Amino acid sequence: MSSAPAVADPRERARALDQDDPLAFTRSEFNIPTRAQLASTRLPDSACLDTVSSDDDAAKKCVYLCGNSLGLQPKRTRTRINQYLATWATQGVQGHFKPLDESPLPTWLDVDSRAAQLMAPIVGAAESEVAVMQTLTANLHLLMAAFYRPDINGRHKIILESKAFPSDHFAVETQLRHHNLSPATSMVTITSTTNPAANILDTTADILATIAAHAATTALLLLPGIQFYTGQLLDMPAITAFARARGIFVVWDLAHAVGNVPLALHDWDVDAAAWCSYKYLNGGPGCIGGLFVHARNSAVREAAASAAADSDSDSEGYTNRLAGWWGNDKATRFGMVNRFRPVSGAAGFQLSNPSVLDITSLGASLEVFELAGGVGRLREKSVRLTAWLDELLAGMGGEVRGLFKILTPRAEGQRGAQLSLMLEGGLLETVMRELERRGVIVDERKPDVIRVAPAPLYNTFEDCVEFVEAFGEALAIAQKAKGECA
DSSP, rough: OOOOOOSHHHHHHHHHHHHTTTTTTGGGGGGGOHHHHHHHHOOGGGGGOOOOOHHHHHSBBBBETTTTOOOEEEEEHHHHHHHHHHHHHHHGGGGGTTTOOOOOOOOGGGGGHHHHHHHHHHTTGGGHHHHHHHHEEHHHHHHHHHHHOOOOOOEEEEEEETTTTTTHHHHHHHHHHTTTTOOOHHEEEEOOOOTTOOOOOOOOHHHHHHHHGGGGGGGEEEEEOOOTTTTOOOHHHHHHHHHHHTOOOEEEETTTTTTOOOOOOTTTTTOEEEEOOSTTTOHHHHOOOOEEOOOOGTTTOOGGGGGOOOOOOHHTTOOOOOOOOGGGGGGHTTTTTTOOOOOOSGGGGGOHHHHHHHHHHHHHHHHHHEEEEEEEHHHHHHHHHHHHHHHHTTTTTGGGGGGEEEOSSSGGGGGGOEEEEOOOTTOHHHHHHHHHHTTTOOOEEETTEEEBOTTTTTTOOOHHHHHHHHHHHHHHHHHHHHHHOO
């Protein structure tokens, strides 16, 4: 049973592609675990992290194709966090306001502003339209608290996908119940008309048809930029324009899209969006998230400064929202006056002090994005990487090629960096174990899907060859084990 890819000289071709890669230098910016480190069950001493094993195989870098779940750690993260710790240790509370000579870090008062400045080009927005704050689901709740205004006799529905990430589904359900509405009547899920039995991919036509059917009674649309399970990239500009033309407020969950594909949220006229930062943005596990609010939805009129304290939000001069003191204008924030006067823009939706530790970690990775020349350049490499992986998978020989299918759309404009592979039933557990034994890291979505995501900041074309060879071996072993248990 052959498990090697049938593409002619794939490793030589991959090495040639890697040699010609203008972004190859960004790989050295990341800590890529070795096989020995992955196999270890002990917490390493930080001083030994860079120690190389004398065992050639153990010292070999792993093949990490899991940036869709958790990005690798930039090497400069440790440096920036140590600088933050040094500031805290030597300055105490003065770190909020006191700039330090030769420090690359902003004061803690301005840490969120600096993060928004770095994030804005990644999502295609003005700096004032971005706030780095909270976490993804918290930000979705905050956006819906501000902009979901149901009218039971008119617009009250929220449209989302039928296979939404559970957290998004929970957020919508609880928002509806918060307004004494029932998900049975106020939540609409998109169902594929092209393949209703599988219900895996929602085409643009499916989405637009659902919007059109419920337009008169829909208040808000919540969709993912890239679907977490299939890796499908949705047509955000077309869907946004169609929904907004029908009076629907449009929110995008960009968890799998931010740092992965170019975004132009302002130019696409998106109303609002939210994202996490631990996947392609490499901020670290559970790191701080972010949100976008279009300028038209976040303006603060000057009249707000003199409006009566007991007046409604319209006369206050800003869109109502759940408020906290960090959303207050910096000029009055420390005046300790119990009157909310939000700063104009997305920053006015902030609540508490942002975690400086989190933003420092995220900022280290955003520096690497700047170094790479932005998401546009990364996307060019990503398209080639994913196409190469697709070609290798399609060329796999022997019986193993029939043991899986690619769920993700084949057209480059309909996918990001991730390919989702659905395995024949009963193979997943063994395949995952065998891949891990070979130093290959991907993730699984039970019962039968693995997600493979070559990230252009640190993955190589040869990584794709390594994966396909290991995948073929793992499939063959899994199929044999399944046969023996039958």
